[in-house]
Amino acid sequence: MSCVLGMSGVLTDGAVLFGQRGNWRSQLHSVKTLLRVCFIIQDHAYPADELMPLTCRGRVRGLEPSRGDVDDALGKFSLTLIDTLDTLVLLNKTTEFEAAVRRVLSDVRLDNDIVVSVFETNIRVLGGLLGGHSMAMMLKDGGQHMLWYQDELLHMAKDLGLRLLPAFNTSSGLPYPRVNLKYGVRGPETRTGTETDTCTACAGTIILEFAALSRFTGDPVFEAHARRALDFLWEKRQRNSNLVGTTINIHSGEWVRRDSGVGAGIDSYYEYLLKAYILLGDDLFLQRFNIHYASIMKYISQPPLLLDVHIHKPLLPARTWMDSLLAFFPGLQVLKGDIRPAIETHEMLYQVTKKHNFLPEAFTTDFRVHWAQHPLRPEFAESTYFLYKATGDPYYLEVGRTVLDNLNRFARVPCGFAAMKDVRTGSHEDRMDSFFLAEMFKYLFLLFADTEDLPFDVEDYIFTTEAHLLPLSLSMAPTSSAATNATVSEELDDSNFDWTCPNTRLLFPDPAFPRNLREPIRSAVDKSCPRPAPYREPGMGRPPLRAQDFMANNPEHLELLRRMGVSLIHLKDGRVQLVQHATQAVSAVAAEDGMRFMQEMMELSSQQQKEQLPPRAIQIVSHPFFGRVVLTAGPAQFGTDLSKSATGVRGFVTVAEPYSGCSELANAEYVQGRIALLQRGQCMFAEKARHIQKAGAIGGIVIDDNEGSSSDTAPLFQMAGDGRNTDDITLPLLFLFHKEGNILMEALKEYKEVEVLLSDKARDRGETEDCSTEGTSPANSGPIDQSQMNEEPEGDTDLSSQSVDELLADWREDLEAFQQMEKDEL
Numbered sequence: 001m002s003c004v005l006g007m008s009g010v011l012t013d014g015a016v017l018f019g020q021r022g023n024w025r026s027q028l029h030s031v032k033t034l035l036r037v038c039f040i041i042q043d044h045a046y047p048a049d050e051l052m053p054l055t056c057r058g059r060v061r062g063l064e065p066s067r068g069d070v071d072d073a074l075g076k077f078s079l080t081l082i083d084t085l086d087t088l089v090l091l092n093k094t095t096e097f098e099a100a101v102r103r104v105l106s107d108v109r110l111d112n113d114i115v116v117s118v119f120e121t122n123i124r125v126l127g128g129l130l131g132g133h134s135m136a137m138m139l140k141d142g143g144q145h146m147l148w149y150q151d152e153l154l155h156m157a158k159d160l161g162l163r164l165l166p167a168f169n170t171s172s173g174l175p176y177p178r179v180n181l182k183y184g185v186r187g188p189e190t191r192t193g194t195e196t197d198t199c200t201a202c203a204g205t206i207i208l209e210f211a212a213l214s215r216f217t218g219d220p221v222f223e224a225h226a227r228r229a230l231d232f233l234w235e236k237r238q239r240n241s242n243l244v245g246t247t248i249n250i251h252s253g254e255w256v257r258r259d260s261g262v263g264a265g266i267d268s269y270y271e272y273l274l275k276a277y278i279l280l281g282d283d284l285f286l287q288r289f290n291i292h293y294a295s296i297m298k299y300i301s302q303p304p305l306l307l308d309v310h311i312h313k314p315l316l317p318a319r320t321w322m323d324s325l326l327a328f329f330p331g332l333q334v335l336k337g338d339i340r341p342a343i344e345t346h347e348m349l350y351q352v353t354k355k356h357n358f359l360p361e362a363f364t365t366d367f368r369v370h371w372a373q374h375p376l377r378p379e380f381a382e383s384t385y386f387l388y389k390a391t392g393d394p395y396y397l398e399v400g401r402t403v404l405d406n407l408n409r410f411a412r413v414p415c416g417f418a419a420m421k422d423v424r425t426g427s428h429e430d431r432m433d434s435f436f437l438a439e440m441f442k443y444l445f446l447l448f449a450d451t452e453d454l455p456f457d458v459e460d461y462i463f464t465t466e467a468h469l470l471p472l473s474l475s476m477a478p479t480s481s482a483a484t485n486a487t488v489s490e491e492l493d494d495s496n497f498d499w500t501c502p503n504t505r506l507l508f509p510d511p512a513f514p515r516n517l518r519e520p521i522r523s524a525v526d527k528s529c530p531r532p533a534p535y536r537e538p539g540m541g542r543p544p545l546r547a548q549d550f551m552a553n554n555p556e557h558l559e560l561l562r563r564m565g566v567s568l569i570h571l572k573d574g575r576v577q578l579v580q581h582a583t584q585a586v587s588a589v590a591a592e593d594g595m596r597f598m599q600e601m602m603e604l605s606s607q608q609q610k611e612q613l614p615p616r617a618i619q620i621v622s623h624p625f626f627g628r629v630v631l632t633a634g635p636a637q638f639g640t641d642l643s644k645s646a647t648g649v650r651g652f653v654t655v656a657e658p659y660s661g662c663s664e665l666a667n668a669e670y671v672q673g674r675i676a677l678l679q680r681g682q683c684m685f686a687e688k689a690r691h692i693q694k695a696g697a698i699g700g701i702v703i704d705d706n707e708g709s710s711s712d713t714a715p716l717f718q719m720a721g722d723g724r725n726t727d728d729i730t731l732p733l734l735f736l737f738h739k740e741g742n743i744l745m746e747a748l749k750e751y752k753e754v755e756v757l758l759s760d761k762a763r764d765r766g767e768t769e770d771c772s773t774e775g776t777s778p779a780n781s782g783p784i785d786q787s788q789m790n791e792e793p794e795g796d797t798d799l800s801s802q803s804v805d806e807l808l809a810d811w812r813e814d815l816e817a818f819q820q821m822e823k824d825e826l
Contacts, residue, residue, distance in 0.1 A: 027401055027448045031441065041080055044415060047107055049079035053416035054430040061114065072117035073124065073434075075181060078108050083124045083434035085132035085153075086469050087441050092455050094145045101132060105152050110160050113182040115191045118167045118175050119202040123268075123466040124434055126164070126209045129157040131468030133216065138456055138471075154216055161213050161222050167192075173228035174203040174250040197247050197256050203229050204269030205465055207276045212470045215477035230276075233269065234288055238311040242295040244269065245311050259318035261300055261308035263326035268465040270296070271332050278335070279462050281475040293336060303341055304348035304521050305365060321370040324359045324377055328465075331383035334390045340517065343391075346383050347518040350399055351525035353380060356423040357406045367525050370725065374420040375431060376411060378439035378467070385443040393514055400447040407440075424549045427556060439467040545593070547600035551684075564594030615716050616642055616734050617762045618701065620747060621650070622755035630762040631743060632711045633701070634735035636719040638726035639689060640699075648759030649699045649732050651675045653748060656695075661688035661702075665695040672696030675756060677744070680705045680735075685719040689729045699758050700733045703741030710739035732758050 041058075045051040048058020061074040073079065081100060088097040133153040139145040166184030167175040176185050177198040183190040206226040214223035236253045237244050245255035246265035262270060273289035276282065299314035300306055306326050308318040327349050333342035352367050353359050359380050362370035381403050388396035410426055411417045417436060418428040446458065461469040545560045561568060561578075565585030569577040580598050585591035620629040635642070642648060656676040657667040662683035665671055676692040680702050692700045702719065719735050736744065748754045757763060 027397075027404060031404065031445045031448060041416070046081070046103075047078045049074040049076065050434060051080065051416050051432045052430045053413050053418045053432045054428060056415040059431075069117075072115070072178060073120035075110075075114050075116040075121060075125070076112045077110055077125060078104065079124060080434040080437060082108065082128035082132070083438040083466065084441075085128055086135045087437055089135040089139065089455065090442055090458075090469075091445060092453075094139060094455070097132075097135065097139075098146060101136060101146075101149070101153065104129075104132070104156070108156070110156065110163060111182050113180065115178050115180050117202075118164055118177060118179050119199075119205060121160070121179075122164060122206055122209050123464060123468075124438070126157055126160050126213070127464045127466045127468040128438070129153050129160065130209060130212050130216070130470060131464075133157065134461070134469055134471055157213055158217050158219070161210065165221070165225065168225045168229070170250050172232050172250055172253055173225065174198060174232055174248065174253075175206070175225075175229065176250065177202055196249055196251060198250050199247055199265040200233060200244050201264075201266055201268045203248070203250070204233050205272050206230075207272050208279060208462070208464050208470060211276070211280055212474055215474045218478070230273070230285075237292075241299060241309075241311050241314040242291050243299065243309070243311045243314060244292075255311065258311050259308045260311045260314075261318070261322075261326065262296060262306050262329045263308070263323040267325050267328060271328065271465055274332065274335055275462055275464075279470060279472060279474060289336075293338075297338075297341070301341060301345075304344040304524075306345060307365070321362050321364045323362045323371075324374070325379060327359060327377070327379035328382055331379075331386035334383075334386040339387075339390055342383070342387060343514050343517045344521055346380075346387055347521045348525060349380055349383075350402075351522055353406075354402065355525070357410050357426075358420055358423045360423050369424055372420075372422040372424055373429070374423050375429070375433055376407075376417060376419050376436045376440060378435060378443060381440055381443040381447070382467070385447045388447055391514060395514070395518075397447065400444060404444055424546060425556060425560075435466060442467045545597055547597055550597075550601070561594075561597075564590045564597060566594050566597065614643070614760065615711075617757075617759050618734060618736065618740075618744070619757040619759065619762055620744070620754060621757050622652075622751070622753065624751075625747070627757075627763065629743070629747075631736060631740040632716070633740070633758075634716040634718060636685060636689070636733040636735070638686060638719075638721050638733075639729045640732040642732055642758060643760040645759070648757050648763070649675070650755065650757045651698050652753055652755050653677050653701065653744065655745075655748070656692060661691050661700075663691065665691060668695035673698060675699040675701060675758065677741075677748075678702045684721075685733065685735075686721045686724070686726050686729060689731065689733045693729060693731050697731060699731050701741070701744070701756075701758075702733065702735045703745070704736065704738045707738050709737040711737050734758055 045058030050059040167179040180190040210222035210226035243260040247257035277285035330342035330346040358374040361373040419431040421429040582591040618631040661678040
């Protein structure tokens with residue numbers, strides 16, 4: 001399904017050429033048609049928690065393979081249905097809303113023996129029930145709908161709140177990250193109560209839902225617990241920087257991860273401080289937010305970037321990439337009233353989105369993909385909506401159209417919308433999180449809607465972090481002093497209330513001013529990496545394959561090559577050759593993509609040759625070689641950099657089982673503390689490294705599986721990563737062609753225990769001999785005869801066969817070749 005615009009004006013960067021908003025009515029209709037997904041869920045997934053859009057069935061926890069922590073959001077409580085209740089009302093689907101509420105009341109159980117995330121259950125399920133209750137009361141007060149409603153959703157919300165409360169039974173008041181819905185937190189027997197750490201956002205994103213529950217029901221216990229958690233986090237902030245870390249010990253209050261930003265792990269903590277002030281009217285929340293915000297703008301904000309820092313050394317960056325969750329921050333800055341940095345950061349995010357069609361889960365400071373997934377997160381659409389509300393600039397309608405078009409062109413599948421597994425290739429994941437309907441639908445609809453399209457005034461509500469609607473009238477609801485008194489008494493500083501919600505017309509009297517802010521950011525992003533082909537007709541499939549993303553063992557990539565008319569030929573030395581025949585492409589567009597791919601590949605190959613790392617050395621130091629044999633090896637782009645190691649890595653070699661190293665090792669006890677030998681092929685180099693590292697290896701040597709390959713005839717290459725972050729790989733991995741690898745394997749076959757030194761260059765024989773006298777061989781820990789070390793082997797004194805003599809001749813040639821390569825590098 002594609003969206004067609006009926007525009008009479010020409011869009012420039014933010015110019016007011018559209019005239020009436022009626023030109024965007026087709027976009028509003030397109031958003032409404034997305035609601036069909038709700039009926040797809042009803043037909044294919046109900047009563048499961050989520051829809052699996054590729055296989056057209058529901059995701060039921062325990063019946064599908066575990067996805068780890070992601071599954072903690074699922075509690076067998078029809079998550080997507082509850083999360084979407086208030087979306088139905090916003091889209092004026094009151095009949096469907098009433099039917100959905102009846103289903104929740106009749107079918108949903110909250111007492112399942114299942115462990116769930118306190119954070120996710122609070123924002124999605126408790127928030128969904130409260131948002132549904134708010135909508136039901138609003139419709140009932142209107143006198144036409146929900147007249148039968150008697151606070152049933154609120155009763156369910158209180159039941160759920162009581163089931164979450166045991167998680168707060170800690171000395172600090174910070175909640176355990178998980179709770180069993182049936183048994184609470186009672187130790188390992190309930191699979192809870194053993195955790196010690198939680199994220200700052202997990203503990204600090206409770207106050208809106210819990211305070212609303214208290215004020216709806218008149219029971220102050222929920223708000224009191226939420227305030228206590230916020231008080232503790234505030235007390236534990238770093239007092240010099242006024243920043244908080246990402247992960248905290250819930251018992252001691254010690255920061256476990258001391259990096260600080262506005263993205264994953266912290267994001268909604270800041271959001272809830274400001275929104276708690278708006279919803280509850282407590283000035284203390286605003287003061288705390290403003291103190292934090294000043295530090296964020298001082299240390300973390302580097303317009304248009306938002307980079308994590310260390311809380312104790314806030315001038316020291318903690319990483320060189322950003323995660324997509326920080327895309328909410330421009331919207332929060334709008335609520336704060338700080339519009340200029342909001343425009344700048346949002347524009348950076350928009351340009352990154354236009355490069356990759358979606359915002360990658362993480363991207364570098366030069367705007368390249370760091371983590372390629374995109375689970376259809378709504379934060380960027382959220383900020384786009386708030387910026388449009390603040391500025392009235394139609395530029396943000398164009399941004400919204402881009403988001404909507406990309407969803408329809410790249411994420412739409414027959415049974416809904418599928419998360420992107422890799423934004424570079426356009427591959428999908430069988431996943432559609434509940435927040436897609438709860439948040440993305442809302443913000444896109446609100447962006448294009450006129451006042452008459454809305455069944456109520458959204459200005460009377462505040463959006464939770466899950467975009468659930470809570471009425472601002474709760475600030476006037478009676479509350480017990482037990483809740484407010486739980487907050488630590490502090491003297492308010494009036495200086496922390498400056499620049500809160502200013503009039504944007506006074507800030508931007510010139511309509512061109514926002515455009516002037518955006519232009520340099522767009523230029524900076526464009527210069528950092530070339531923009532792909534701008535537009536592909538709907539139905540033409542995925543975006544073109546990029547040379548830097550190509551993997552020769554990826555069947556999906558090979559199919560894309562075939563469609564572009566590109567053939568892949570395996571050469572005898574292990575390399576591959578690419579040849580394009582435009583006439584064999586499936587279409588003219590695919591042929592152009594193939595030509596662009598070939599040009600990129602040639603440029604990439606030329607660049608890699610210029611950046612080629614020097615060769616590495618594998619030196620056999622055990623008896624009877626004593627360092628005389630040096631094998632030329634290729635380096636990896638990950639793991640230990642041997643050029644920065646004065647001593648290298650030394651150890652005995654062991655063949656991994658399986659030899660491919662593509663699964664967990666069966667002989668881990670023999671690999672531990674040794675250097676593992678692996679065969680090339682069947683999986684990525686990084687995967688092999690992770691498996692041997694898990695087994696306790698201190699290094700790895702990958703041997704080419706292409707018989708006859710040799711460094712004499714083939715150029716060395718660097719082993720690349722797998723497209724993911726490889727910072728977790730900490731051991732060195734080197735590559736040997738088949739000939740050099742066979743030398744090592746023959747030595748191991750004959751002498752059983754072979755010790756090698758992995759280093760950036762061959763060590764002087766005297767250095768290796770000194771080490772050898774320390775008795776490193778497990779077979780013989782005694783002193784070694786010096787005469788053996790200082791004399792060249794004669795005849796069969798040390799070597800027992802003619803084949804080994806021939807190997808020695810090859811080794812000498814290799815040593816000379818390696819020395820010549822070192823000279824060439826110098």
